[in-house]
Amino acid sequence: MLSVRTRLSSVISKRTFATAASEAKKPVDQKFKVVVVGGGPGGLSVSSTISNLLGKNQVAVIEPANHHYYQPLWTYVGGGLKNFSESVKPMGDVMPTNAEWIQDKVTEFDPENNTVKLADGQTVGYDYLVVAAGIQVNWDGVKGLKEALGKDGVTSNYDADSVQKTYKFIQEFKGGNALFTFPNTPLKCPGAPTKITFLAEEAFRLNGVRDKTNVIYNTSAGKIFGVDHYGRVLQQLANERNINVNFQHELVEINADNHQATFRNNANQELKSFEYDFIHVAPPQGAPKFIKESRLADAAGFVDVNKDTLRHNKYKNVFALGDCSNLPTSKTAAAITGESGVLKKNLIADIQGKKIEQAVYDGYTSCPLIVGRDQLILAEFSGYTGKPLETFPVDQRKISKVSQYLNKEVIPSIYWNFLLKGTWTGPSTVRSIFDPVRPKRDE
Template sequence: MARRLHHDVVVIGGGSAGIATASSMLKRRPSLDIAIVEPSEDHFYQPGWTMAGGGVFKAPVTKRPMASVMPTRATWVREAAASFQPESNQVTLGDGTALTYDVLIVAPGIRLAWEKIEGLEQTLGKNGVTSNYRYDLAPYTWELVRNLKSGRAIFHQPPMPIKCAGAPQKAMYLSCDAWMERGVLNDIDVEFHNAGGVLFGVKEYVPALMDYVKKYGIDLRLNRTMVAVDGPARRATFETETGEDTVEFDMLHAVPPQVAPQFVADSPLANAESGFVDIDKFTLQHVRYSNVFGVGDAGSMPNAKTAAAARKQAPIVAVNALAVLDGQQPVADYDGYGSCPLTVERGRIVLAEFGYDGKLLPSFPKWVIDGTRPAKLSWLLKSEALPWIYWNGMLKGHEWLVTPQIKRAA
């Protein structure tokens, strides 16, 4: 007979969003009984993979044992969630265990659907095909960049939604900067194949990015979606507005389409269209189940899916979930904040910070950092400050610059 266990709060996912939310709740209420459901033994600082692919970080610095980041007062359930029964306030785990809860927080992240590009999975890590979206492949990106002296390098961005929509560009700019420094950029044809119709979705940042597109001589190709890769032949096929187009490459940085985790998409919690957790974009409370919240990349809200967004969302979900636990209504709103530090060269970053409807939401006065211009200070923020803040602040419930503003009386 399957076990049945109860906790005040059950958090699905031990990634950045889940652990940050649990830590913020425990900071406010140390006696809270929280269980975090997470099968992985390792925890990754995923924003660091771009830097590893650019030769700035060594990949292992982005990885720590899950046990070292799990909140000490939380119960770590080392199992995967399999299904949700929200009418019964219950989650069923892969081993058949049933967890019941007073409040459920769903934060399993987004699923990288490599299989949606024919032939891609089979050739990753060889034949010049790489992706900074996987920990084990980021070092291969840097290996390819170091060894390429001529030929065609293709960087690809799939249709939205994807996590860190700037990451495909970051990989390209850092690669171009390395090739320029070695004096081989003029012998490499660099192409950016973007499924979208614009270089970047918030127009204020486009001029600075276009300056680098021109500086590096990048061939910008929009409205092109990769559908197949033939690794041994080094050919990639794109769906375009006029039909399919197959191009040869010497290096391909591929990014997979991304979808809701299947157990979320198949559940009563899913948004009918997207499959993500169907939540109010301001309170992050589920639209049908008031004691359920979504946080991070698995949520249906239309924000940029970045670690910075999760850092802003986690304290908001913490205070709103505690309010619901106390029989009250949510008390704080999320403004859609996300940040994308676009590494345009080694040592300079365009710090894109924006919220819903593309509204600019800078963290610093313009005289400190003008996010629409490449800046050295933004690079220091990305390379030095943000990793430290992640491990020592965000995951431990410290809410530096993201303390929620209480807008309603509980």
């Protein structure tokens, strides 16, 4: 027979445990079947499809921004070939009608309790979580950059305000040193720094100042483009157009008063200064802080997902796609098209309780390499293998006016009208149609 003290101790222990459990699992202010973090192309593609499937009050999109930007267009804006207004729409205009838009920032993830915390202190619960929060631009990663940006020839197509000044600075350029940089970090659209280099070089020729201009591309990488199948062609073009490419050169400081940019040679750690009359900076980038500090992150701070299924490696009701994920492929809008199709198939099967063979992402991405006003190399490849995954039955390494028109005029319409609405999941179907007539080439 238990003593009074033993029984009392048992009651106290149960109450203590119940209190601790209650504190651990805090009540939620709102609860949804699916919560999507991020109102970029990945988040909107997924939330559009899932909210259409489930109906009202089932899907929430957490996104603080007032505007949605089609950022791949910013190279054309910086090159004077598109108006900035074509790249932006109010966030409310692109948000799925069946989804609940929570206009706030996520500050914390609690995957153990299936909740996220917002900046206003509210807690949002979920059955399934999709993280599509993009990448963080770290302007402070280059000393003096933030203060210099947008003034006196210092610009970046990675900023909504600065990109609108890029072409103005190119037109005002009268000769001297024109510098272009590539950081020693992951970044969205890795081809963008080279694209504006080629567009600016062409503009200097058209403006009659090329003969007194040094075009210098300083990249922290060891080659001009990561996939040799296209990189060899790009390097040959740079040589032909007298673009001086310096490898292993990482921008560390801008001294705007003296018009000097300091680079570190990552091969030998030596510092070298370049005078500039114009400089386009691709800034350092990394995982968003609220992801980096969460249990969802890998060692580098990106959401740790299976590269095939896009499902989190620990939390099976969590998925991620796009720039915030650690998928080992290029961070591009084109990659998101393929990723979104795979993620949605696997997520919908979970929601519906169906056992299926999991859809697998092949690493598809695309980097339309703009090398002139009417010139484009349509690079399409798997970031997983480095092998081409080209849509059309031609050699896409060749410069093409048609490809430039496709990228400049057709793909933006696909983006706004189909990708964001969840109905475009990449060109794999188109590619398969052309497979029977695709010539075999040695890579």
